[in-house]
Amino acid sequence: MDITAEPVIDLDQERKEILKCYRRLLREAKPMLKDNDAKLIKKAFNTSLEAHQSMRRRSGEPYIYHPLAVAQIAVEEIGLGTTSIVAALLHDVVEDTDMTIADIDRLFGPKVARIIDGLTKISGKFEYGTSQQAENFRKMLLTLSDDVRVILIKLADRLHNMRTLDSMPRDKQLKIASETIYIYAPLAHRLGLNAIKSELEDLYLKYAEPEAYKDIARKLRETKTSRDRFIARFIEPIEDDLKEMGYDFVVKGRPKSIYSIYNKLSKQKKPFEEIFDLFAIRIILNVPPESEKAGCWQAYSVVTDHYKPNPDRLKDWISTPRANGYESLHTTVMSKAGQWVEVQIRTARMNEIAEKGYAAHWKYKGNETQTGRGIETWISQVREMLESASNEKTGAIEFLDDFRSNLYSEEVFVFTPKGDLKVLQRGATALDFAFDIHTQIGARCMAAKVNTTLVPLSHVLNNGDQVEIITSNKQKPNEDWLRFVVTSKAKTKIKDLIKEENKQHITDGREAVARKLKTLRLEMTNEVLNQLRAYFGSKTSNDFFYRVGKGHIDVQELKRFKSDKESKENRQNKLNTDTLQDGKQFEKELKKLHGERADADMLLIGEDMDRIDYTLAKCCNPISGDDVFGFVTVNEGIKIHRTTCPNAVELMSNHGNRIIKAKWTSQRDLAFLAGLRITGTDRVGLVNDVTKIISNELHINIRSITIDSKDGIFEGTLKLYVHNTRHLEELMKKLEKVDGVVKVARFD
Numbered sequence: 001m002d003i004t005a006e007p008v009i010d011l012d013q014e015r016k017e018i019l020k021c022y023r024r025l026l027r028e029a030k031p032m033l034k035d036n037d038a039k040l041i042k043k044a045f046n047t048s049l050e051a052h053q054s055m056r057r058r059s060g061e062p063y064i065y066h067p068l069a070v071a072q073i074a075v076e077e078i079g080l081g082t083t084s085i086v087a088a089l090l091h092d093v094v095e096d097t098d099m100t101i102a103d104i105d106r107l108f109g110p111k112v113a114r115i116i117d118g119l120t121k122i123s124g125k126f127e128y129g130t131s132q133q134a135e136n137f138r139k140m141l142l143t144l145s146d147d148v149r150v151i152l153i154k155l156a157d158r159l160h161n162m163r164t165l166d167s168m169p170r171d172k173q174l175k176i177a178s179e180t181i182y183i184y185a186p187l188a189h190r191l192g193l194n195a196i197k198s199e200l201e202d203l204y205l206k207y208a209e210p211e212a213y214k215d216i217a218r219k220l221r222e223t224k225t226s227r228d229r230f231i232a233r234f235i236e237p238i239e240d241d242l243k244e245m246g247y248d249f250v251v252k253g254r255p256k257s258i259y260s261i262y263n264k265l266s267k268q269k270k271p272f273e274e275i276f277d278l279f280a281i282r283i284i285l286n287v288p289p290e291s292e293k294a295g296c297w298q299a300y301s302v303v304t305d306h307y308k309p310n311p312d313r314l315k316d317w318i319s320t321p322r323a324n325g326y327e328s329l330h331t332t333v334m335s336k337a338g339q340w341v342e343v344q345i346r347t348a349r350m351n352e353i354a355e356k357g358y359a360a361h362w363k364y365k366g367n368e369t370q371t372g373r374g375i376e377t378w379i380s381q382v383r384e385m386l387e388s389a390s391n392e393k394t395g396a397i398e399f400l401d402d403f404r405s406n407l408y409s410e411e412v413f414v415f416t417p418k419g420d421l422k423v424l425q426r427g428a429t430a431l432d433f434a435f436d437i438h439t440q441i442g443a444r445c446m447a448a449k450v451n452t453t454l455v456p457l458s459h460v461l462n463n464g465d466q467v468e469i470i471t472s473n474k475q476k477p478n479e480d481w482l483r484f485v486v487t488s489k490a491k492t493k494i495k496d497l498i499k500e501e502n503k504q505h506i507t508d509g510r511e512a513v514a515r516k517l518k519t520l521r522l523e524m525t526n527e528v529l530n531q532l533r534a535y536f537g538s539k540t541s542n543d544f545f546y547r548v549g550k551g552h553i554d555v556q557e558l559k560r561f562k563s564d565k566e567s568k569e570n571r572q573n574k575l576n577t578d579t580l581q582d583g584k585q586f587e588k589e590l591k592k593l594h595g596e597r598a599d600a601d602m603l604l605i606g607e608d609m610d611r612i613d614y615t616l617a618k619c620c621n622p623i624s625g626d627d628v629f630g631f632v633t634v635n636e637g638i639k640i641h642r643t644t645c646p647n648a649v650e651l652m653s654n655h656g657n658r659i660i661k662a663k664w665t666s667q668r669d670l671a672f673l674a675g676l677r678i679t680g681t682d683r684v685g686l687v688n689d690v691t692k693i694i695s696n697e698l699h700i701n702i703r704s705i706t707i708d709s710k711d712g713i714f715e716g717t718l719k720l721y722v723h724n725t726r727h728l729e730e731l732m733k734k735l736e737k738v739d740g741v742v743k744v745a746r747f748d
Contacts, residue, residue, distance in 0.1 A: 014062055018049070021068045028075045029085055037082040044086040044108065051097040059167035066160060067091060073156035077196060079356045084149050087115040091153060094120045111147075118150035119157070137183055151187060158184045159196055162203040171629065171661045174643055177207040178652035192324035192357025201259035208643065209262070216258045216265075219272050227255070227279060234335055235281060241302045247295070248286040255279045269743070280342040284351050292347045293318055296329045299345045307333035310340065318350075323411055323423065326354055415466045424461065427486045431457040434469045435490035442490060443497055444471040458484040506542050509549030516555045520562050534635040535561050614638040614662075616672075620645035620748045623672035625725030630660040646748070664724070673703065674728050675748065678716040680741040682709045687716075690741075693734050694720060700731065717747075 022045055026038065033041075048067050055063035071088035074080040080088075086108055093099045094116055101120070105113035162180055165173050181204040188197035206213045231253030242249050255261075255278055265272065283303075287295040296318055303309075313332035321327045329345040346354065412426050414433060424432055430450065434457075435442030448455055449468040461467065477497040485491055513532070517524050529541050536553055538544035547553045614630065620642040622628045627643045631651055640662055641648055652659055678690065687707055694700045703719040722728045732744045 018062065018064055018068070021065065021072070025068060025072050025075065025085070028072065029082070032081050034082075040082060040108070041085050041089070044089040047099075047107065048089045048093060051093040051099055055096065057164070057167070059164060063092075063096075066164075069160045070153065070156045073159055074153055077159075077356070078152050078156060078193065080149065080152060083111055083115070084153055087112050087119070087149065088153050088156060090116055091119045091157060115147055115150050115153065118147070119154060148191070151191065152193075155184060155188055155191075155193065155196060159200060162200060165203070165207055171659060173207045174629065174648075175652045175656040175659055177204045178649040179656070180204050181208070182649050182653035188357075190324050192326055192353060193355075194326075194357065195355045198257040198259070202257050205259045205262055212262055213258060216261050216272065220255055220258070220261075220278075223278075228253070230335075230337065230339075231279070231281065234341060237306045238283070238299075238302055241305070242283075242299065245298070245302075247299075249299075250284045250286075252282045252284070253279055254282065269745075280344055282344045282346070282351075285345075285347050287347055289349070292349070295347065296345045300329055300331060303331065303333060303343050303345070307335060307341070309333045313342075318346075320411075320413055320423075323425075324357060328354060412461055413463050414461050415464070417466065417468045419466075425487055428461050429457060429484055429486070430455060430459045430461065430467060430469070431481060432485050432487045432490045433461060433467050434471075435485070435493050436487065437469065439493050439497075441469055441471060442493060443477055444473060444475045446470050446472040446475050457481070502546055505549035506545045507549070509545035509547070512548055512555045513545060513558070516558045520558060522562060530634075531565065532558075532561060535564070614640050617641045617645065617647075619647050621673055621675070623674055623722060623724060623728065624664045625728075626664075628662045628664070630662040631655070632658040632660065642748075672722055672724070673719060674722050674746060676718045676720070676728075676732065676735070677743075677745050677747050678714075678718065678735060678741055679743045680714060680738075682712050682714040683740050686714065686738070686740050689738050690716070690718075690735060693738065694718070694731065700727075 026041065029037075029041070045068075049064050052063040052067070057063055057066060067089045070091060071085045074084045074088045078084075090104060090108070090112070094101055094104065101113050101117050104116050158180060161176060165176060168176065180200050185197050185200040185204065188194075188200060202213075235251045235253065239251055242251075256264075261272075261278060264270075283299050285292075285295045285299060310332045313330070315328075315330040317326055317328050317330070327346065327350040330342065331345075332340050332342050335341050411423050412428055414422050414424065414428075416422065416437070422433065422436055424436060428436075430448035431442065431445055434445040434448070445457060447457065447470045448459065449470065450459060450461065450465050452466075454470075477494050479498060481494050482491060485494065514524055517528070522528055529544075533539075533541055533544045536544055536547070536557070538547060544553070548555060615636065615638070616622055617631075617639045622640050622642045622645075628640050629643060629648070629652075630638045630640055633639055638660070641651065680686070687705075691702070691705070694702055701721045703721065705716065705718050707714060707716045709715075720731075722731065728746065732746070735741055735744045
């Protein structure tokens, strides 16, 4: 029997399955269909079916399953209508087939064509050092101000891709998961799609940290029975009182998402068993719009009759909804069992908006263009930011960074001297407030009065502050301002104002560099400029010219650059021409020249798993056995990072095309630098016991050791050389058994 034979495909069965999915989609969409909508959806389905007829997904199933699933998510989980269903069904045809945007426009009209255009990736080559992914994000986000449905369909597309990520190879899984946590989950949060945001975060964790994900999921399953029992006891008196008052309601107890529990475990550095707020109780009232506020506060009163609330943890998002339209009353109360429990109180309308976000606003506002005031304000801010970013030709990565800073932010509510409410993101300063009022007021802002007290521009505002701005015609924006403003509006405007001034510095710098290179007999080519930029640690050529023009880099320093460049070339030539008899010596010299390790054959890199020179990234110090990936840098060859590196998500999100596979082999014992942090209760002889295990039992070389002891608690930091992760784990287990040691953790 041939075990490599292709699986037999039952085309008839597949056709039946496709029709079943299509009918399910129509059933879900039926309540919102008008006039010719069903015909239009059928036309889109047939067009997509024909366009993708010979294509299959990596899992082997027909490609049409994907657009159908995306359309289903758009309707069922986001609550979108006909235009979005049509666009979801067609979202990949322009990118993957011969069909053009013009064809879509002719067949389905300009609205659908514009959405598809926003969803279609930019093709073609990108210059080295830019990011195709960031450019694609930017293109998609630029459509946000025209039609938010582009983003909503893209989120549905991403959710389905994440749900079916199993069939992808590991490096693709990491790249797609990283993009998801970097931009798509924050976008879902900002658009109020809470259920989708949580699922995207959980799926990210499932692929980025599979062991941690499985561990938390298993523990949640194991504790389900006792948790359900606790919830039933907790809600019983609340339900009795609400029934007596005549309310129509539902009370649910639900565990927090795996990702949020993982974050708590990471931040609080506690084991699962010691994290108490693993779940929240949600009370959902079915009341008419005019009774919503009173009903929620009455339910709050019932909860606090039975349980003591934590006064610092009351959040009233009913009086002032969050920027993404979220409305709810949150309180944390102490249960009879001595555990803090979060209770969320909201109405059925608020609950639907909390789950489906942006799209649910249309349902309650009566048409597709109106939304919650908070989201509308946010989109108009985004529109401003997008327009100025596209005008000033900001780099896509910088643009994306600015945009992201605006996504997860909470709000702060402040007032003008006349009592008008302004909603800014948390952490906003007096200067952010000034720019929010008007660009010119921001540009000329000298100081501010907060609650009649004079404060500097960098003063961080708190809820309820009343702010008055003091201006001066002599004031000019400076780069220092960018250090403390947090709102995109302020950042963008300050950059615009400084840019005008900086243009002159760049021109002066370019001319000075050109003159100096001429005297040094060097041609000002792109290659030389790139080398100069890297040599002086500048992000871009313009940044380098600016620093020269501003006087931060002395133009005489170019002499040093030339001599270093020539000596490196001479060393390279000498190495190439000398015949080194000893092969190992040759390899050693070559590594020294590149500033790289002499153990390159420990890692297999790339699709063909070759042995290629590399360096280990300083940001995360990978060691043999760590889950790693390679990153092709512009000037420093291949760098190896741990998949859990603090920079991994950003690298994979912005430069997925420069990520390559890397896998350890265990051919010989090598020493890698690793860091351990030990905490515990102090006692005589503790340090001696710790060092004995390291040096005598496991024969590990210590590079450095620092111990700090205060009030009976000690904290030690060790840097030592280990062979691989197994070696390190063995050491950590032995150290944890030392009398007095409470915790041993690795650090980068």
